[in-house]
Amino acid sequence: MEYKVKIDAFEGPLDLLLHLIKKMEIDIYDIQVAEITEQYLNFIHEMKELQLDIASEYLVMAATLIEMKSRMLLPKPEPLMPDGDEVEWEEDIDPREALIQRLIEYKQYKQVAEWLKEKEERQLLFYTKPPSDLSGYEKPREIQLTGVSLYDMLAAFRHLLQKKQWDKPLHTKIQRQEIPIGERMNDILKQLKGKREPIPFDDLFLYPNRTHIVVTFLALLELMKKRAVTCVQHRNFEQILVYSADERFGEV
Amino acid sequence: MKNEQAIVEALLYVSGEDGVTLEQLTEVLNMPEEHVLGVIENLKKALQNEARGLMITEVAGRYQLVTKKEMATYIERLIKAPRPATLSQAALETLAVIAYKQPVSRAEIEEVRGVKSEKALSTLMSKGLIKEVGRAEGTGRAILYGVTEAFLTHFGLKSLNELPEFSDRLDESSMEETDLFYEKFQQTVLEL
Numbered sequence: 001m002e003y004k005v006k007i008d009a010f011e012g013p014l015d016l017l018l019h020l021i022k023k024m025e026i027d028i029y030d031i032q033v034a035e036i037t038e039q040y041l042n043f044i045h046e047m048k049e050l051q052l053d054i055a056s057e058y059l060v061m062a063a064t065l066i067e068m069k070s071r072m073l074l075p076k077p078e079p080l081m082p083d084g085d086e087v088e089w090e091e092d093i094d095p096r097e098a099l100i101q102r103l104i105e106y107k108q109y110k111q112v113a114e115w116l117k118e119k120e121e122r123q124l125l126f127y128t129k130p131p132s133d134l135s136g137y138e139k140p141r142e143i144q145l146t147g148v149s150l151y152d153m154l155a156a157f158r159h160l161l162q163k164k165q166w167d168k169p170l171h172t173k174i175q176r177q178e179i180p181i182g183e184r185m186n187d188i189l190k191q192l193k194g195k196r197e198p199i200p201f202d203d204l205f206l207y208p209n210r211t212h213i214v215v216t217f218l219a220l221l222e223l224m225k226k227r228a229v230t231c232v233q234h235r236n237f238e239q240i241l242v243y244s245a246d247e248r249f250g251e252v
Numbered sequence: 253m254k255n256e257q258a259i260v261e262a263l264l265y266v267s268g269e270d271g272v273t274l275e276q277l278t279e280v281l282n283m284p285e286e287h288v289l290g291v292i293e294n295l296k297k298a299l300q301n302e303a304r305g306l307m308i309t310e311v312a313g314r315y316q317l318v319t320k321k322e323m324a325t326y327i328e329r330l331i332k333a334p335r336p337a338t339l340s341q342a343a344l345e346t347l348a349v350i351a352y353k354q355p356v357s358r359a360e361i362e363e364v365r366g367v368k369s370e371k372a373l374s375t376l377m378s379k380g381l382i383k384e385v386g387r388a389e390g391t392g393r394a395i396l397y398g399v400t401e402a403f404l405t406h407f408g409l410k411s412l413n414e415l416p417e418f419s420d421r422l423d424e425s426s427m428e429e430t431d432l433f434y435e436k437f438q439q440t441v442l443e444l
Contacts, residue, residue, distance in 0.1 A: 055367070113347070124338070134266065
């Protein structure tokens, strides 16, 4: 029969050590390394017997404890100077110091976690509601552009391109769209018919579609060649105006 | 005076969990701040009446209208659902470290806790309780984490100053839960 015990009750080797220290009723500032190492290893062995997976962190701590224990067992070297000069030895530093500091720090965070848990449970008793939907009342706001850098704009643009890429269907069929030039020529003449006023060049290009634009342009050139329309531009870069040339050319 | 209390109550109702700041109330009521504080105080007192089910709380610098905690049982009966799940011990510990040490990297958090904290971090990120606040200098440019305003709301804190101060005297009460486990554990071992 296999026993499955949850190791989840401990949040790691530090948590386990704190527990052992409390269990052994010893002062956290004066840990008996030999004793705690033994207790710790006992626990690890028990876990092993229960066929629990032991996280590597627990084994690292075991190694640290053993190292500390052996270091404390080593005899301190005799001072080299027999006259009794005061020489500070590295070994005078308590090897437990670092571990004690870590344990104390961890314990404090553990207490804060406990405090947060209480707060969370209390907060769950208060119910609130999502804000009422007032979007219908909102006035269109001016877009604030302060604090926006060039990089923000670039990032937004890249994001947009990426979104477009995602929106693209995975498979597409490209269909050739055929607009006969003759048809466009008739359309243009119809647009001009019975108008004494010229129409601006831009007004002929109604759809932002490449085929449509090209065919319209070719149709216009064709109409000019046939002298069905006249195009006038008064000054450089000014709008080109398209005049109906003659009623005789009503139909092509 | 009564009238202004009604206005504040209505504003709090409409803003729901988003809450209203003192500045917003001051602007809408067009009154000096001390005056608005007085109105809020009076409304709080009026709501203390046992015949009322709502109360005002102050969370993350905003006033919220919430149900009194005595109402929780009845609300749960109405929606026929248990309370939402609370955060795990690992997530709470990780959050505690971030709240005190922010901006802090994953490595620093793991150093304090002595265990891997990747999963806890991703849980906290997905719940919006922490966010990336920058990158560490030096090799690797590790992500630095900090808590969000949602952190304050989740735990009902007015500000980070409300977090308990670290004391030198260690309190033993938090260890009880683990002790219970350990006794059971030893029993199990003995039975083997």
